[in-house]
Amino acid sequence: MRLRGVRASRNVEDRRRYGAKGAGIGGVGLLVVLAVGYFAGIDVTPLLQGAGTQSSAPRELSAQEEAAGSFAAQVLGTTEQVWSQVYPAQVGEDYTPPVMVLYSGVTQSPCGSASGATGPFYCPADRKAYLDTEFFSTLSQQLGASGDFAAAYVIAHEVAHHVQNELGILGQVDQARRQSSETQANALTVRLELQADCLSGVWARSVDGLLEPGDLEEALNAARRIGDDYLQKRAGQVPQPHTFTHGTSEQRSGWFARGYDSGRMADCDTFSAEQL
Numbered sequence: 001m002r003l004r005g006v007r008a009s010r011n012v013e014d015r016r017r018y019g020a021k022g023a024g025i026g027g028v029g030l031l032v033v034l035a036v037g038y039f040a041g042i043d044v045t046p047l048l049q050g051a052g053t054q055s056s057a058p059r060e061l062s063a064q065e066e067a068a069g070s071f072a073a074q075v076l077g078t079t080e081q082v083w084s085q086v087y088p089a090q091v092g093e094d095y096t097p098p099v100m101v102l103y104s105g106v107t108q109s110p111c112g113s114a115s116g117a118t119g120p121f122y123c124p125a126d127r128k129a130y131l132d133t134e135f136f137s138t139l140s141q142q143l144g145a146s147g148d149f150a151a152a153y154v155i156a157h158e159v160a161h162h163v164q165n166e167l168g169i170l171g172q173v174d175q176a177r178r179q180s181s182e183t184q185a186n187a188l189t190v191r192l193e194l195q196a197d198c199l200s201g202v203w204a205r206s207v208d209g210l211l212e213p214g215d216l217e218e219a220l221n222a223a224r225r226i227g228d229d230y231l232q233k234r235a236g237q238v239p240q241p242h243t244f245t246h247g248t249s250e251q252r253s254g255w256f257a258r259g260y261d262s263g264r265m266a267d268c269d270t271f272s273a274e275q276l
Helices: 063-091 135-142 148-167 169-178 182-206 215-225 228-234 249-262
Strands: 012-014 099-103 106-109 112-115 121-123 128-132
Touching: 012 063, 063 099, 063 148, 063 182, 099 106, 106 128, 112 128, 121 148, 128 148, 135 148, 148 169, 148 182, 148 215, 169 182, 182 215, 182 249, 215 249
Parallel strands: 012 099, 099 128
Antiparallel strands: 106 112, 121 128
16 A cells, blocks of 8 residues: 555544553464444454553553554545545535544553454544554454555544444444344344445545555455454354354455445445345
């Protein structure tokens, strides 16, 4: 992804200097579980030997952390540019971008405590996306989703949840989930996640001029690598569709591709789709 000269977002809250670095990564399998607030995150607890503790003493960021922060800010900047144009054009209202919180180890949010184990998530209560930049390494080394555009897709996905919040979809889904059985609630969450994947595809189409050869496949591969069926198989389990909260690898990559191919938010209506 060509980011040289791309404006970095100023809507970044960097807490990493006051956070404890996460512990080392182990070699155990992955599970997908419901995370905080409205957003279902990737629980990589089995990969972590410990989440670390919050530190009050400031520390210097490593060169790798500085680079990850700059990358995240620039990718967030592309989402601001895209949605400030696409949202008014297709929705007819102004777009207000989210703040992205960068943290290391653990942090607090109105949706609950966050750690490297919860994975990236969006909290509608404060309209902020939370990202432990160490997740980029987990994505590449443990999940097999390497490449800068795979990491960019993760950020775009969280911003897509903010777009859903702006549209009022998160609140509607949360209310419906509270009135549903666990299986029905999971099915609603799957549709929510797949819609965010599709909206991420809309973003990807709009930044096509920044893409390099292989970038699109990096994003599609990342979507496949965080499919519920893939993660449960990797954890040594038989996939159980009634427990899915994100969708299968085929569904995730398929909805991302749908958004990329059309560039239309209206084509991301997973809640009206008969087949996912």
